[in-house]
Amino acid sequence: MVTLIGYFPVYYLQALDMIKDLKESFNQLLDDLDWMDKHTKEVAKEKNNFISPKIGYPEQVMNDTYLNERYVNLTYHRDKYFENHLEDRRQSFNKNMRELRLPYDKKKWEGTPSTVNAFYSPVKNQIMFPAGILQPPFFSMTYPKSLNYGGIGVVIGHEITHGFDDKGERS
Structure with a gap:
């Protein structure tokens, strides 16, 4: 659950919804795996559910x-x-x-809002999408959902999976 306080750019809620959708899809994909035992799937879902997003820029700016x-x-x-x-x-x-x-x-918040990249922090179990990447060609409020999921959605999914590679092991 994310509590919104103060001013947020217009793209914030749309990006937050996309992250929520992709985290849910990740959990559904875990259910379909036959090589992972039930306990490991539950631990992976728990970690995925606790990934926190940083979107755009910190309020201090x-x-x-x-x-x-x-x-x-x-x-x-x-x-x-x-x-x-x-x-x-x-x-x-x-x-x-x-x-x-x-x-x-x-x-x-680590990094600068102008960065055209995205990040996963294993220490914080956090994904970060600076304002710099939340613009065309990756994302636009005027794009249909399909283009946004094909652009920034791929990046979101990529960052989520870093939580489960050899650099993002559970802390």
């Missing part, structure tokens, strides 16, 4: 206060690419050091 605090000490210079890169690395290192002894946040 719409929060000016958060963004201003996050980048308060970051200064870019138009003509200093290398120095800007070093500043990024320094800020990233300092942020990682501040978070080193903090409890691990399984809800934290």
